[in-house]
Amino acid sequence: MLVNDDIHALSSAVSGPVALPDSPEFAEETFAFNVATVHRPDVALGAADAHDVVAGVKWAAERRLPVSVQATGHGADSAINGGLLINTRRLQDVQIDPVRRTARVGAGVKWRTVLEASVPHGLVGLHGSSTDVGVVGYTVGGGLPVLGRAHGFAADHVRSMEIVTADGVLRRIDADADAELFALMCGGKGNFGIVTALEFSLFPIGEFxxxxxxxxxxxxxxxxxxxxxxxxxxxxxxxxxxxxxxxxxxxxxxxxxxxxxxxxxxxxxxxxxxxxxxxxxxxxxxxxxxxxxxxxxxxxxxxxxxxxxxxxxxxxxxxxxxxxxxxxxxxxxxxxxxxxxxxxxxxxxxxxxxxxxxxxxxxxxxxxxxxxxxxxxxxxxxxxxxxxxxxxxxxxxxxxxxxxxxxxxxxxxHGTPGDEADRARAWTPEVYDRMRAAKASYDPGNLLRFGHAITGVPPAG
The missing domain is CATH 3.40.462.20 (Vanillyl-alcohol Oxidase; Chain A, domain 3)
Structure with a gap:
């Protein structure tokens, strides 16, 4: 059970607001686009930046509290009960590089914001049926684009990401740095950490x-x-x-x-x-x-x-x-x-x-x-x-x-995730086995256990 000293320790370590269930800010920090899903964490953190995410994860890990994350709540298929919910909607940095044809966005950015910045350069990202959806949650879940038959899944074109793993370490990962973690985060949803920034390719758009x-x-x-x-x-x-x-x-x-x-x-x-x-x-x-x-x-x-x-x-x-x-x-x-x-x-x-x-x-x-x-x-x-x-x-x-x-x-x-066998249907058996091994390595305490989460097993041998 959390006491005042616990809440004070979190508030002192972060820049963003910390909200308890009886706080006026709590409803706003936990609100999901799917209003049928009502989250009831023990405490909600409105992260102001990546450092707040790091501090929040470390704070929760020290107290063995589970951690969840949300930006827009479009993928809120199941309710979060207990633990710390980290809201990343304030991470709104957007950088478009028209020469490299890339975008780098914070975890709270929606696709509409990306397009408004990239279309004047004749470039678009691989968004789905609605541009009101957050870039990060959509992409780490694979991302099925409107232009998918032309360019593939959104996750296919991620260049790098910044992620806070369950040990409270902020990592920059790509196909060379932490390659296996990067591969599994591109389609593995939020099983191994909280993404704070994402870099991905943009594509030329002419007549449409x-x-x-x-x-x-x-x-x-x-x-x-x-x-x-x-x-x-x-x-x-x-x-x-x-x-x-x-x-x-x-x-x-x-x-x-x-x-x-x-x-x-x-x-x-x-x-x-x-x-x-x-x-x-x-x-x-x-x-x-x-x-x-x-x-x-x-x-x-x-x-x-x-x-x-x-x-x-x-x-x-x-x-x-x-x-x-x-x-x-x-x-x-x-x-x-x-x-x-x-x-x-x-x-x-x-x-x-x-x-x-x-x-x-x-x-x-x-x-x-x-x-x-x-x-x-x-x-x-x-x-x-x-x-x-x-x-x-x-x-x-x-x-x-x-x-x-x-x-x-x-x-x-997938919809509301069921038991372990039901959750496993979102990946091939080979990928699922790799994900379970990675979960055991990067989140052995199953800190990130909400949403479409899996459980880890030690690698064979």
Whole structure:
């Protein structure tokens, strides 16, 4: 049990605020984008810089308190109870090097901030469907980009990172310095330390074509069949996805679509209008779209492709990697999540892999999924009166799709982590064994035990 002297020792060692559950600042320091997840640590530290993270970890280790970390809380799939929560949202340094085509960012930086600094130089980073997400948590979880088929996973292009390991040491690691730790942090989530800064490659952006087509949900079978047949015609420069959406009557939904079941095709393409229109033409002939926003796009408007909610919401999610999206797979998905089913989920999404997402990057990392063909991702509201139905429906859909699954997930799309066997599905067995050995080495006391954490075992021999 913490006493006043303990809290005083932490407050004296850091520059940022220290908040207890009865402090006015506590709610702000522990707030997650997923508002269904309410964190209840014993104490929260709003780290002002990397030195605060070091001091916080050392303080917790001396008292054998577990440590957790959060910046935006977009990946808050499970609640943190007890210990020290370190909030890194104040680490807002952004440095763009247009000559080396790199960015260096602090742990609290969101992708929107990176793009606002890099796009004027004709460069972009490999963000996901929403630029409101924090760079670090997304990237160390692998990072599935909007332009993934063109460039691969975000973790493939990390140059270096600064990380505070469980012994309270701030390390700069890369492919040469602490190479195994660096490899496992690129896709291994936060199992071995707290990242305070990340350096990664940027990519040239010229003409960009993006947007989406929204169709009536009643035509879902026709549209998904056409989508499956259309995919092989696309170049790696094109990254599509498609989702079944049950849109609520809420402000973040465009008025004409509120309360409807629809199919949403998303499309991002590194090219001009003529080529983009030609690639998208077969899908424009299918059904009668309710909305078509695809065309030349200012890259700073890239969030309009997926139209993810910008405001915090209560949600629950789950995912699986698929071997195929053939006729039987489509039929099984529609049976449990299509028109006429009792599925309450907000989203059932299919993201194709292929291209750079399926290629070996030539250096070790912990990203899984390169042998998969598709990602299935499910999201439902986690609030009364639909919370129980949403969680049950995710289980139902995943069970129905299990014959088509590889048996693995991506850690950022896994959903609430279960037991050890369930958590292991986010990595290949070979990578998971390496991670357990590294966990035993870098965090033998299992200080970092929250979120999608694993347990360590000593190396064999």
């Amino acid at each position: 074509y993006g947007g989406g087509i929204i169709y009536p949900g009643a035509d879902a079978a026709l549209i998904l069949a056409a989508f499956r047949q259309w995919l092989p015609s696309l170049p790696d420069a094109a990254s599509p996805s498609i989702s079944l959406l049950r849109l609520p009557d809420m402000d973040f939904v465009p008025p004409p679509l509120r309360g409807q079941f629809v199919v949403h095709l998303r499309f991002a393409y590194l090219g001009n209008r003529g080529d983009g229109d030609a690639l998208l033409a077969p899908m424009r002939k299918i059904s009668t779209p309710l909305m078509d926003t695809a065309g030349p796009m200012d890259y700073l408007d890239v969030d309009q492709i997926h139209m993810d909610p910008a405001d915090p919401l209560p949600f629950v999610s789950g995912g699986a990697l698929l071997e195929d999206f053939g006729e039987d797979t489509v039929a099984d998905l529609l049976e449990v999540a299509g028109d006429g089913s009792d599925c309450p989920l907000l989203l059932a999404e299919i993201r194709p892999f292929g291209g750079a997402l399926s290629r070996d990057v030539g250096r070790p990392n912990a990203v899984s999924g390169r042998d998969a063909a598709f990602l299935l991702f499910l999201v439902g509201f986690n609030m009364p009166p639909v919370a129980d139905a949403s969680m049950a429906s995710i289980r139902t859909v995943l069970t129905a799709m299990s014959p088509h699954s590889t048996g693995f997930t991506l850690v950022n799309f």
